[in-house]
Amino acid sequence: MGIVKRGWLLLVLLVLLSAYASAQNAEVVISNSKDWKDVYSVMQYGYLAQKVPAFIVSDRHAPVILYQWDPAAFTIEAISSKSRPQVIGYKSIIEGNGFTAKETVSDQITIDLAARLTDINQYVIVDPLYGYNAIAVAPYAIVSRSFVLFADQDTIADVDRFLSSQNPEHVLIYGHVDREVMERLSKYDPETINEDGDRFANNVAIVKKYKEINDAKQVLLTNGEVVEAEIMSGSQPVLFIGVENVPDKIKEYIKNSNIAVGVLVGNNLVGTATTVRRQTGISTFVKFARNAREPSGPVAQIEGLDIFYLPKVPFNLQISKIRYNKITRQIEVTYTNPEGVAVFFKATFTVRSENGEEQVMGDVDPLFIEGNSEKTVVYPVDPFTGEALSTDIFVIFGEARYSLERVLSGTMDVEIVSVTDESQLQIEKILLDRKNNLFLVYLKNIGEVDTYAQTEVHDVFLLGERRIFGAQDIVKIPPGQTGISKIPTEVFGDEDITNNPTIKVRTYFGEREDALVKVIEGQLDLRIKGFDIIDYAPHIIILLLILLIIGAMRKKKCEHCGHKNPRKRKICKNCHNKL
Missing domain, CATH: 2.60.40.10 (Immunoglobulins)
Structure with a gap:
């Protein structure tokens, strides 16, 4: 019996020692960067590597964040941006607070951290211009054991080089990305989520993929403009709500799903969250604070959440x-x-x-x-x-x-005004200028007054998206004449031309430049602008001058009669004197 008791005591002691050793080895990774992409990457790396991820938002925040951990139980690695750190020499600040610390300094933090995760072989690609797309995929990336990489036309070479070295099992392209990114990643046979660039429709699609892995009935509600620990943890999916209005896509999805609770992150969207509750019937809660880390008196204090704000896409009306x-x-x-x-x-x-x-x-x-x-x-x-x-x-x-x-x-x-409008217009044709990435819409004024016009092209199918492009300038067209409305577009590949045999053209026009009150539409065959000698005239002139100069240089002028002879001739063809 004594032997059995001693055995149990030994087992308990071993468990306690193991737990203590585990606590001793717990590692915190802290992002020290002003670049949201670095912050995001450190957070996802921390959760995937089963570490404790965090970030600082200012130099004053750098020491305060350390108060939440026990130096006896945690070690800390600072992952610092080489070019845009929040604070210089963070390692010494951490050590000054009693921690064992190390610091990694890099300007390629995302790829460097992805390379550390040797057990991860699935990747999600987003364009860094649209930060909300990265927020939307963050929970899915954690539960699916995937790492999010940022790629645009400037960085796709580095991303492709890294992926080639990993031989990825699965690549998901989420949201709108540059043409170069799509073309470069096609060799990995990627899955794509992009419903005409609609971030709310895409958000619903990624939440559905999340729930295939973890059928959570509680969601986080945000507008996709902040990095926050719980958002990044993968514990529950993220649903976007608008700043002032809940889009129909989100309301419909909530109503038709088994989601019962929504937790709002931050208090700037409380009004919209209330609308969600009223229109969908789910319970909503607001997460806006945490326990204070810096002691300030006998009464327990609270402080705001650690939130890192992403650049906003500016739009207004x-x-x-x-x-x-x-x-x-x-x-x-x-x-x-x-x-x-x-x-x-x-x-x-x-x-x-x-x-x-x-x-x-x-x-x-x-x-x-x-x-x-x-x-x-x-x-x-x-x-x-x-x-x-x-x-x-x-x-x-x-x-x-x-x-x-x-x-x-x-x-x-x-x-109140009393104005007539006698303008008349017809759409003649539409050309694609591939050299200058322009749609050229030819508009004929068939009326008897000057007419102003502004044109749009609708439902252009590019890279899997239905797009609309519009002219920023208004064109003035005198009676009986034809004007050209120029609409900037993106690069068209051969496949894009095949996918758009006809184009829907909509033109707003009128007799008053500030009131284009009439509309005309048409579905026109798309034609490609051909060779235009005016475009190449300067090059042709330069080439002719060069040929003339070369031709002149190849002649040998006779000193006696001035006749120009072929350069290799010894005797002048005209006067027969020696050259």
């Missing part, structure tokens, strides 16, 4: 003026897009007069406006008898057709 045209019986709404990113929008207007009249109008489907441009949309109405009109505005807008996450609302006075 404004209404510059609203008019009621008595002659045409139309409300004319002129929108302005002040940013370089194209926007989709869908509006509702409630117009009232001082006589109590009220009419409601709006868009059935989302409309498109190119970046840095204006667009006028017209709505037919019954005649108003009042002379003082105002309207309530409610416009939802976003980066993709069904990702309308922002809200523009308010009240505006409506200007």
Whole structure:
């Protein structure tokens, strides 16, 4: 019996020693970088390598973050950006707080960390321009044991070189990426998730893949603009909610899924989370703080979450003026897009007069406006008898057709005008200028007044996406003449030309430059712009000059008569004197 007790005691002692040794070996990895991609990579590396990942957001944060760990139980590795660290010499700060520390300094942190994970052979590729895509795939990457790599036209060579050395088992390309990335990675037979560049539709698709591995009934709610520990941990999937509006894709998915709880990360989206609860019926909670790490008194304190903000994709929409045209019986709404990113929008207007009249109008489907441009949309109405009109505005807008996450609302006075528009236009043809990456839309003014026009091309199929491209400039076309509307596009490969035999062209036009109130559409055959001697005239002239110079250099001038002889001739052909 004594032997048995001693055996049990020995076993317990061994377990305790093992646990103590494990605690002694626990390692923290801390990102010391101002680049969100480095922070993201350190976090995913930490979770995949079963370490404790963290990041600092400023030089003052560098020592504070250390208070949450016991120097006797943890060692720390600082992974520092060579060019953009938050603090210089972080290793000495860590050691000054009693920890055993080491520091790795690099300017290729993502690939360096990926190379450390020798047991990982699956990769997810995202474009670093769209940080929200990286946030969307983070939980899936952890549960599927995949590492997220960032690739664009500038970095794809390095990413391809790394992947070639790994012989990957599976590659997933998520969201929109550059053509060079798609072409370079095609040899790995990648899976692709990209529903016309719609980040909310793509988000739903990756959550479905996550739930195939872990059928979580609780999700994190965010707008995809922050790195935070729980988001990166993979414990539950991430669903995007808009800044001011919940897109239909998200509402529909929640309603038709088994998701029961949503946890909002940060308090800047509380209003939208409330909308989620009301419209879907799931319970919502807000995670906005944590226990304070720095002691400040006898009462337990709290502090904000450690959050690293990603660069935002800037998009915006404004209404510059609203008019009621008595002659045409139309409300004319002129929108302005002040940013370089194209926007989709869908509006509702409630117009009232001082006589109590009220009419409601709006868009059935989302409309498109190119970046840095204006667009006028017209709505037919019954005649108003009042002379003082105002309207309530409610416009939802976003980066993709069904990702309308922002809200523009308010009240505006409506200007009353009486203007006719006699403009007439027809679309003649559309050419693709592959040299300059332009669509050239030929528009003929068949009316008797100067006409202004601005053109869009719709449903262009490029790299698996349906795209819309629009002209930023308005072209003026005199009566009887043809104008060319130039629409910037992306590089077209031979396959893209095959996939787009016809192009849908939509032209907004009118007699007033600031009110293109008429619309004409057509489905036209796409033709390729051929050889244009004007484009090559400078090169041809230079080549002829060079040939003339060479020809002149090959002649030998006679000193007696001035005749130009072939260079190898000894006797002048004209005067027979020696050359």
